[in-house]
Amino acid sequence: MSVTLFTIGIIEICTNAEQFFSKKRNYIYLICTILGTMFFRNNGIYVILLSFLFLLFVFRKQYYKSILGVFLTTIVFFYVMTTWGYAKLNIKQGSAKEMFSIPLQFFARLEQRENENLTQEEKDAIYQYLPVENLGSYYNPRFSDPVKKYFSDETFANHKLDFIKLYIKLALKFPGEAIKSFICNSYGYYYPDTLGWGIITETFKGDSDVGKEMQDVLNWNQSPIIQSKLIQWIEDTINKKEIPMISMFYSIGFMFWIMLVCMAAIWYQKKYKLLLMFIPVIGVWLTSLASPVFGEMRYVLSLFMCLPILFTFSTTKDRELLNK
Known part of the structure; x- marks a missing residue:
């Protein structure tokens, strides 16, 4: 959710930077979404750094002081909290x-x-x-x-x-x-016809190779969250992608290619600044390539949440946006 809200903030900056940076509440909004992205996602700091660099480059002649102030303040706060703050609170750093x-x-x-x-x-x-x-x-x-x-x-x-x-x-x-x-x-993040985890309602699925790996090597046990045939059917339908066409809409790889098409549409319409709105999702996607699993929806859930917004702005005929 934080990545989606942060993306909306970037869209606001791209479409009307002057109005955005003229209101204090927008600074608060941007700070909150940046902190949310960094604290609620292990790869959030990389998403923010990537977005920061691109925003700073595009708006280097105007608003660079505002961008520097907001991003540097939040990034420094994040590092202070995750080092000194975590140590004081006895929170262990991840491996x-x-x-x-x-x-x-x-x-x-x-x-x-x-x-x-x-x-x-x-x-x-x-x-x-x-x-x-x-x-x-x-x-x-x-x-x-x-x-x-x-x-x-x-x-x-x-x-x-x-x-x-x-x-x-x-x-x-x-x-x-x-x-x-x-x-x-990593192929599940860019190859559409991938069978993998869309949702999971238990710690392992006993009849799958990955499930056996979890059980035998990691010593995980099967523990369904809710016993329900309906939920099991939904899980199997999504994970096995058995419905032609419709199954593609919960395919990570397919969503990735739709995102690229949206970017191409933005480029074709010469709305170059709006390409910035893809940076957070691209950052999430790139870091997910180094994740432990070949394709898991929870790592790129922000792609699914942001895509309707990105698609809308990619196909709009609003002349004011076309001239941004």
């Missing part, structure tokens, strides 16, 4: 492994498929960060949790640069596997 599904999946894939071509030095380097025997046996191409659960935060904290160097070195040595690993763990 670094949450942002490293791409390299961790790649390492596990190499252990499974290129083990004979890895040197002992390379295997030892991987083992430093993923200290588990038979790492390749835990590799699921579409789901990184079975691998990343073994990630050593302590080793990473002491050897961050070495981790990056190792990934780059192995990616250059095995470029095909690096690309395949990335695609397998």
